[in-house]
Amino acid sequence: MTRRQTWTGIAALAAATLIFIVPFVFIFLMAAKTKQDASRFSFAWPADWQLWQNFVEVIQTRNYMLLLAYFNSTVITVGAVTGLVILAALVGYVLQRRPGRMSNVVYGFILAGLMIPPAVVPTIWVLQGLGLFKTLHGMILIQIAYNLAFSVLLYRSFIGTIPRDLDEAAIIDGAKPLQIFWKVVLPLLKPVTVTNIVVQSLAVFNDFTNPLYYLPGKENVTVQLTLYNFQGQFLSQFNLLFMNILLVTIPPLIVFIFFNRQIVAGMTAGAVKG
C-alpha cells in the first residue's frame, strides 16, 4: 500500500465515523442522561449515568406499551414482507416474460402506484367497508399495497438478467408454468429477494404515518408510535425519548449487520439491466 492510499483510507474512515458513528454515540449518551441533563441537548458525557433506570422506565411506560409495540411491529413486518416477496416475484416474472398490451397496462398501474400518493380518508372507508380497519391484517394489506410497486420493479429488472433459455429448457422437460416459476426461477432470485426483504422490512418497520392513521387504538401501537410517549410540544423527556430511539433502532441494525453483504450484492445485481 502506498503512502497516499493510507492517507485516503484514514480520511475515508474519519468521514465515515463522523457521519455514522457520531450520531449513534450521541443517541447513546443522551439515553444515559438525566432529564435535566438531556434537556440541554449537549454532546457531553452524562454527569450521572442513568442508562439502566431509563431503560426500565421506557419499558414500563404506559403499562409495558413498548413490548406490545414490538410484537405488533414484528407481526406487521413479517406478514407484509412475506406477502410482498411472493406477490412481487410473481407479478415481476409475468411482466418481464410476457410483453404485450396487457403487460403495459399493468406496468402503467405499477408506475402509478409509485407516483400517486394515497389518500387517507377514502382508504379508511374501504377498510371500514371490509371490516379490516383497526386490525393488524388490515395494516399488513395496506403495507403490501403501498410497497408492492417498488418490489415489482426490483424483481422485474432482476428477472431480465435470467436467460429465457432456462425457462425453455424446463418447458422441454415437461414443467408447467407454475412449476417453472417455483422450481427454476424463484431459487435464482435469491439475491434480489434478500434485497427486497431488507429494504421493505426496514420501510415497514420504520413506517410512522401509515400506522398513525390506519391503526388507531390503544392495543394497536407500533414501535415508531411509542416515540410520542416522551415528546410533547411544551415538555419533552429527551433522555427517555433517546432511550426509546436506541431500543427501536436495534432490530433494523441487527438486520443490517447480518445481511450487509447481500444488500450490496442484491442492489448491484438488480441494477445491471433496466
Added chain:
Amino acid sequence: MNRLIHSTALAGAMALVAGLAQAEVTLSVLIDNNPETVAMMEALTAAYTAANPDVTFEIEQRTGGAEGDNIVKTRLATGEMADVFNYNSGSLFQALNPQQTLADMSSLGGQGNVLDSFKQVVTSPDGAVRGVPFGPAMGGGIFYNIPIYQELGLTPPKTWAEFMANNEKIKAAGKVAVIQTYTDTWTSQLFILADYFNVQAEVPNFAADYTANKAKYASTPAAMRGFERLEEVFKAGVLNEDFGAATFDDGMRMVSTGEGAHYPMLTFGIGNVKQNYPDNLNDMGFFAQPGNDAAKNGLTVWMPAAIYVPEASANKEEALKFVDFVATVESCQTMISAAGASGPYLIKGCELPADVPQAVKDMLPYFQTEGMTAPALEFLSPIKGPALEQLTVEVGSGIRPAADAAALYDQDVEKQAKQLGLPNW
C-alpha cells in the same frame, strides 16, 4: 289486561337486561401526549372508576401540533373517534365542524360551574355549548429572571418604553436582555400574539372586523405594533447571540437560571422548568406584554383545551356523564393535584393551592381584576394564517421589515379565510 301485564313484565325484563348490559362500559379516551394532560386524565378516570366501578377507561395518546389536528379530523370524519377526547378550544374547535360532529353539552348540570368566558370558546355557531374545560388557562407574556431584576434594581415594566429601558440596563450590565429561540419557530410569534390585549384595548372591534375582512394587520397601526416590537428588539441588539439556533428548552433554561433576563412565552413553559430546573422555579417571574399606556396594561389569555364527546359515539350517555363529572370543583382539584397549577382553572370556586410557582402568582392578579385579561385573537376569530411563524422568524432575525411581513401575513390569511368559506373574502 293480561297483555298489559305481559308487556310490563317484558319491559321490566328488558330494563333489567339493559341494566346488565350497561353495567360494563368501557369508554375510549383520546388525549394529546403532553405529560400533564396524561397525568390529569389518568387521575380523573381513576377517580370516576372509583365512584362508578362499572365504568372503565381505555386511554389512547396522540401527538399535538399539526399532525394531531389531522388525526382528530380524520377520526371524526371516519366515525372512528374515541368516546371522549381533548382538543383545543377557539378557532381550532370551530374547524371541527362542531354542529355536526360533537355532542351538545348545554344541558349538563356541570356547565353551571364553568366560567362564561370559557363557554364562549366552545360554543358552536348554533349557540350550543359543546365542551367543558380541561386543564388550566395559560397567559401569554414575558417571563423574567428575578435575581437579575434584583441585582440591577429593576421593576417589572408596565409600558413598552420601560421594558426597552430595562433591556438597555441589562445589556449595559453585560447580560442577555431578551431571549429568542428560532429553532422552534412557533416561539417567535409570542410578541405578536401576546400583544393582543393591547390591540383590543385600542381597537375593541378588531377581532370582528378582522374576521369580516374589514381590518388588516398592515392597515391597523395597533395590530402592526406587534411586528414592530419584534423588529425593535432585534435592532436594539439585546437578543442572545444564538437566537437562530436556540430551542424552546434552551429558552426556558436561560430565563430560569439567569443566563437571560426576558423570554416572551406562554405560561405553559412553567412545567418545563419544574421538570428540568426545579431549584430555579421561583427565580422566574412573569408579566403581561407591556403596551403604550400603563393604565391599560393587561394579560392576553390562552383558554385551556376542552374535552368533547363525538355525536357518533356509541356510549354517548355514559361519556356525557363522565364529562359532567369533569366540570366539578372536586375534579378540578383532582387535576391540580395530578398536574400542578400552572394557571387558573376555569371552574367557579376552584381555588389554587398556596404553594404555586412564582410565575403563576404573578399571573393571578390579572385574573382577579375585571377587564385585565382578554382572550388571544385565535379564540375570537377563526382566522390564523399558517405562515405567521415563518414571517416572525424573518422579522425577528432582521431579514424582513415589519411592515412588509404584516402585509404578507394578510395575504397568507386570505387563503385560509377562503378555505373556511367566511363571508366577504
